[in-house]
Amino acid sequence: MTFSKFFPVWNQLSGPQKDMLISSAVKRNVKKGTVLHNGSADCAGLILVDSGQLRAFILSDEGKEITIYRLFEMDICLFSASCMMNSIQFDIVLEAEKDSQVYIIPADIYKDLMESSAALANYTSQIMASRFSDVMWLIEQIMWKSFDKRLASFLIEESAIEDSFSLKLTHEKIANHLGSAREVVSRMLKYFQSEGLVTVTRGEIHILDEKGLRNISDK
Amino acid sequence: MTFSKFFPVWNQLSGPQKDMLISSAVKRNVKKGTVLHNGSADCAGLILVDSGQLRAFILSDEGKEITIYRLFEMDICLFSASCMMNSIQFDIVLEAEKDSQVYIIPADIYKDLMESSAALANYTSQIMASRFSDVMWLIEQIMWKSFDKRLASFLIEESAIEDSFSLKLTHEKIANHLGSAREVVSRMLKYFQSEGLVTVTRGEIHILDEKGLRNISDK
Numbered sequence: 235m236t237f238s239k240f241f242p243v244w245n246q247l248s249g250p251q252k253d254m255l256i257s258s259a260v261k262r263n264v265k266k267g268t269v270l271h272n273g274s275a276d277c278a279g280l281i282l283v284d285s286g287q288l289r290a291f292i293l294s295d296e297g298k299e300i301t302i303y304r305l306f307e308m309d310i311c312l313f314s315a316s317c318m319m320n321s322i323q324f325d326i327v328l329e330a331e332k333d334s335q336v337y338i339i340p341a342d343i344y345k346d347l348m349e350s351s352a353a354l355a356n357y358t359s360q361i362m363a364s365r366f367s368d369v370m371w372l373i374e375q376i377m378w379k380s381f382d383k384r385l386a387s388f389l390i391e392e393s394a395i396e397d398s399f400s401l402k403l404t405h406e407k408i409a410n411h412l413g414s415a416r417e418v419v420s421r422m423l424k425y426f427q428s429e430g431l432v433t434v435t436r437g438e439i440h441i442l443d444e445k446g447l448r449n450i451s452d453k
Numbered sequence: 454m455t456f457s458k459f460f461p462v463w464n465q466l467s468g469p470q471k472d473m474l475i476s477s478a479v480k481r482n483v484k485k486g487t488v489l490h491n492g493s494a495d496c497a498g499l500i501l502v503d504s505g506q507l508r509a510f511i512l513s514d515e516g517k518e519i520t521i522y523r524l525f526e527m528d529i530c531l532f533s534a535s536c537m538m539n540s541i542q543f544d545i546v547l548e549a550e551k552d553s554q555v556y557i558i559p560a561d562i563y564k565d566l567m568e569s570s571a572a573l574a575n576y577t578s579q580i581m582a583s584r585f586s587d588v589m590w591l592i593e594q595i596m597w598k599s600f601d602k603r604l605a606s607f608l609i610e611e612s613a614i615e616d617s618f619s620l621k622l623t624h625e626k627i628a629n630h631l632g633s634a635r636e637v638v639s640r641m642l643k644y645f646q647s648e649g650l651v652t653v654t655r656g657e658i659h660i661l662d663e664k665g666l667r668n669i670s671d672k
Binding site: 319321351353354355356371 | 583590
């Protein structure tokens with residue numbers, strides 16, 4: 235059990251606090267497609283992703299979905315423990331997108347620990363701020379979706395030019411091409427990667443799904 | 454100086470912690486239209502609204518705006534202190550929508566206090582969770598904006614039936630009319646109120662801007 239990998243503040247916790255986290259955690263293996271959490275009425279607890287991939291989405295009354303964020307190995311989901319904070323007033327669904335192994339920490343235990351450890355409370359705020367950033371980015375995409383189109387078009391064009399699906403391009407270089415910022419390019423590529431459109435490695439972008447990129451570019 | 458009204462956890466802070474908050478706070482009177490914070494490069498500090506009204510919005514490259522939330526008396530803005538948390542990776546603009554009086558607490562001082570007080574750190578998480586809920590609600594509106602139309606139409610219709618701009622209707626009753634939940638109605642009415650379309654008092658809704666409601670209903 236290597237909880238320290240989930241919590242950078244592990245060494246700031248006391249022995250009993252560490253024991254409490256470890257002993258309360260329940261390990262669960264879930265198959266792809268399993269719903270781990272469904273709306274705010276459900277309070278499964280804090281979910282730590284040991285392996286696999288989870289998807290958090292919201293659901294309209296008519297059954298439409300929007301992916302809010304994805305969780306990969308070492309990520310933590312707070313909103314599956316929404317009863318921990320009464321200010322969390324929205325419903326997400328959390329589903330395993332691949333076979334996954336997770337640890338679940340009961341919300342009441344985590345809440346007690348946050349109340350006794352400022353370090354853990356502050357780390358929890360950082361996690362929330364990080365999800366908040368994902369969601370703000372999503373709003374910008376929804377409202378002003380222009381950059382995803384531009385980047386998708388650019389990748390298709392470069393691929394045609396090089397006659398290859400492997401593009402040796404730094405994010406900086408793409409940013410310069412598109413008159414954008416390196417951070418914006420990196421973020422969008424990360425998103426394309428999470429959608430299975432490309433893989434991004436150091437100095438190289440590999441196109442996995444050209445048709446998917448075309449769909450974005452043409453929409 | 455009544456800081457306890459901003460911080461429900463005031464009594465859980467030590468004497469020196471309270472002194473630190475009070476002595477570091479800078480009072481500022483701002484005129485309507487003043488920009489108090491502009492993007493993440495700017496780190497004005499934590500802003501406490503003593504009176505007036507602030508608007509937080511994001512801005513596209515093309516200058517388009519979306520209001521993310523509004524802040525009223527006794528509200529606190531964290532994101533104007535984004536340098537406090539490196540996980541905050543988005544830019545908001547904060548503007549005074551009315552003449553306002555605010556207190557500004559330097560980000561570094563607040564950060565130190567959060568690190569020494571679990572109570573303050575947890576309260577800060579609650580504030581963030583509350584803004585997160587606002588933003589999630591906004592995404593739902595943007596993606597599936599149907600309920601705002603339905604509620605606006607309903608209010609116009611009721612007003613015509615009663616031949617009055619004052620409607621004696623509980624939120625529960627409206628929810629039953631529209632096949633929705635009371636909470637959803639209350640939230641949307643709160644939003645209509647913040648937009649200056651209606652005023653909501655116990656058991657009564659007063660229409661201030663019928664044209665505005667029609668614009669929503671017809672869009």
